[in-house]
Amino acid sequence: MxxxxxxxxxxxxxxxxxxxxxxxxxxxxxxxxxxxxDMMDLDVESGDHLVVRGPAxxxxxxxVPAEGTPRGMVFVPLGPYANHVLGGETHGTGMPDFKTQTVxxxxxxxxxxxxxxxxxxxxxxxxxxxARP
Amino acid sequence: xxxxxxxxxxxxCLCDDVVIETEGDRVVRVDNACTLGxxxxxxxxxxxxxxPIMRDGAGGWRDASYEEAIEYAAGVLLDADRPLLYGWSSTxxxxxxxxxxxxxxxxxxxxxxxxVCHGPSILAIQEVGHPGCTLGQVKNRADVIVYWGxxxxxxxxxxxxxxxxxxxxxxxxxxxxxxxxxxxxxRKTETASIADEFVQIKPGGxxxxxxxxxxxxxxxxxxxxxxxxxxxxEQLEKIAEICKSAKFGAFFFGVGLTMxxxxxxxxxxxxxxxxxxxxxxxxxxTPLRGHYNVYGSNEVFTWMTGYPYAVDFSRQIAFYxxxxxxxxxxxxxxxxxxxxxxxxxxxxxxxxxCLEHLASIPTVLIDPAQTVTTPLxxxxxxxxxxxxxxxxxxxxxxxxxxxxxxxxxLGYPTDTEIVGRIFEKVKEVRHP
Numbered sequence: 157m158x159x160x161x162x163x164x165x166x167x168x169x170x171x172x173x174x175x176x177x178x179x180x181x182x183x184x185x186x187x188x189x190x191x192x193x194d195m196m197d198l199d200v201e202s203g204d205h206l207v208v209r210g211p212a213x214x215x216x217x218x219x220v221p222a223e224g225t226p227r228g229m230v231f232v233p234l235g236p237y238a239n240h241v242l243g244g245e246t247h248g249t250g251m252p253d254f255k256t257q258t259v260x261x262x263x264x265x266x267x268x269x270x271x272x273x274x275x276x277x278x279x280x281x282x283x284x285x286x287a288r289p
Numbered sequence: 290x291x292x293x294x295x296x297x298x299x300x301x302c303l304c305d306d307v308v309i310e311t312e313g314d315r316v317v318r319v320d321n322a323c324t325l326g327x328x329x330x331x332x333x334x335x336x337x338x339x340x341p342i343m344r345d346g347a348g349g350w351r352d353a354s355y356e357e358a359i360e361y362a363a364g365v366l367l368d369a370d371r372p373l374l375y376g377w378s379s380t381x382x383x384x385x386x387x388x389x390x391x392x393x394x395x396x397x398x399x400x401x402x403x404x405v406c407h408g409p410s411i412l413a414i415q416e417v418g419h420p421g422c423t424l425g426q427v428k429n430r431a432d433v434i435v436y437w438g439x440x441x442x443x444x445x446x447x448x449x450x451x452x453x454x455x456x457x458x459x460x461x462x463x464x465x466x467x468x469x470x471x472x473x474x475x476r477k478t479e480t481a482s483i484a485d486e487f488v489q490i491k492p493g494g495x496x497x498x499x500x501x502x503x504x505x506x507x508x509x510x511x512x513x514x515x516x517x518x519x520x521x522x523e524q525l526e527k528i529a530e531i532c533k534s535a536k537f538g539a540f541f542f543g544v545g546l547t548m549x550x551x552x553x554x555x556x557x558x559x560x561x562x563x564x565x566x567x568x569x570x571x572x573x574x575t576p577l578r579g580h581y582n583v584y585g586s587n588e589v590f591t592w593m594t595g596y597p598y599a600v601d602f603s604r605q606i607a608f609y610x611x612x613x614x615x616x617x618x619x620x621x622x623x624x625x626x627x628x629x630x631x632x633x634x635x636x637x638x639x640x641x642x643c644l645e646h647l648a649s650i651p652t653v654l655i656d657p658a659q660t661v662t663t664p665l666x667x668x669x670x671x672x673x674x675x676x677x678x679x680x681x682x683x684x685x686x687x688x689x690x691x692x693x694x695x696x697x698x699l700g701y702p703t704d705t706e707i708v709g710r711i712f713e714k715v716k717e718v719r720h721p
Contacts, residue, residue, distance in 0.1 A: 164444075164544070165440065165444040165579075167325065167446065170324075171324060176659070176661050213641060224476050225476050229492065231476060235637050235661075236637045239637070240641050241641065242640035243640055243642050244617055244618070244620065244640050244642040245621075246612055246615065246617055246621075248613075249553060249612050249615075250405070250612050251548060251552055252617050252640045254548045255544075255545070256548065275648075275661060275664040278645045280636075281350070282664050283342065283663050283664060285336075285339070
């Protein structure tokens with residue numbers, strides 16, 4: 157199904173902002189909030205996984221019911237997951253399509269990747285540091 | 290130790306009434322800050338890099354000295370034909386100023402996170418002006434508040450308690466009852482659920498709704514159709530009446546306008562609605578700025594170059610053309626051949642297409658902690674966090690400069706010191 161891909165802030169995303177290597181941040185930014193009626197149409201339940209396809213590629217997210225989200229739209233907290241499907245078009249303004257991209261969404265059995273896996277997929281090299289006391 | 294009247298280094302509210310208690314070099318208690326600020330202050334030591342790191346050339350990482358990392362950063366910038374210096378929003382004004390001077394000497398491009406945030410708001414302000422005021426005026430006078438395309442409950446959690454809905458106002462008897470709250474959004478957010486009036490617009494309909502409101506406020510409501518972008522004319526007329534009968538109205542908006550179709554034209558129409566309302570009563574408009582010092586980057590860049598962000602020095606003069614000289618466009622076109630990122634995380638917040646290029650060029654990151662950008666860079670230099678272990682200047686979202694105080698010493702150099710040392714190396718080769 158086609159959806160309008162809306163991204164933005166949430167408190168959980170903001171809390172994770174300064175500790176982005178943590179699992180909390182990955183959990184907070186890999187959520188896909190969807191109207192429950194759309195979830196019925198897709199035949200998915202809360203926590204199921206979805207594959208989202210946009211102009212730059214695809215990413216697996218887990219679905220969360222959100223009645224405030226209108227039908228035909230999904231809301232994804234801003235972060236590496238949401239941006240993994242976005243292209244670089246700015247329509248001459250410098251601002252990419254963070255809230256105006258149309259994406260294709262379908263259920264999947266695949267796992268939600270880690271943030272490190274996402275970065276490695278685009279050419280990054282993972283860094284692991286021992287935790288500070 | 291208990292530190293009072295501390296400034297929170299999270300969002301553009303720059304709350305300056307925070308109380309922080311420390312034991313040794315640990316923060317044990319934070320009072321008055323919101324969830325976001327408290328979390329940042331309490332966990333400040335976690336995930337900080339111990340020292341600079343560099344790629345080891347064998348598919349991994351190695352530790353490096355500050356001297357070596359600074360030498361590398363300067364070398365990368367000097368070797369580049371079109372270096373991009375990006376970020377600058379979560380750092381002190383002093384470092385921003387040095388960044389501009391260095392970009393000029395290098396003939397590079399300097400851009401702040403503004404370009405993926407309120408850049409379009411600035412384009413609109415450059416077209417039709419900014420009817421702004423300080424947040425103190427809003428707190429003490431405003432009896433009608435509009436939040437349009439934003440969700441302060443999640444993004445600026447203390448905005449409503451410090452400056453609007455829940456704040457006591459000097460010229461209001463009973464602030465909570467007297468202030469009307471109008472929320473306009475495309476989805477029903479937490480903020481919308483406490484609004485006196487919630488207007489739900491169909492995505493992409495902001496411009497049309499502004500135009501309809503302007504027509505009604507001007508007395509030309511007859512031209513407005515029965516519904517505009519999913520909003521009934523009846524509700525628009527009600528909103529227009531509330532706005533016109535305000536004693537002092539404050540219009541706040543977020544990236545819901547700058548990222549929606551129409552971009553800066555939405556903001557221009559919002560400013561022109563405020564202009565229209567000022568023919569009846571007093572109204573002001575303020576963008577809700579994200580990073581605690583993103584406004585500062587616009588101030589510093591403007592007073593040094595004449596332009597607020599996306600400044601290109603490749604012509605030996607300051608040149609500014611958002612859409613061309615903005616970071617996302619430069620990266621998407623694979624134009625820059627080196628990148629210095631200071632105090633921001635494009636790895637998390639830029640579209641994938643831009644990151645693919647960022648990972649393929651020598652990128653140096655100056656940031657206190659391991660972030661999503663870390664795997665994409667070749668070298669990272671950790672620094673102190675302004676407002677925690679470094680002091681410096683930051684600008685609040687209403688343009689008020691505030692001195693950020695330090696209360697910890699964790700032994701890290703400041704952003705100003707590191708940028709300054711890189712700049713010194715650059716100057717040795719390329720004399721000003």
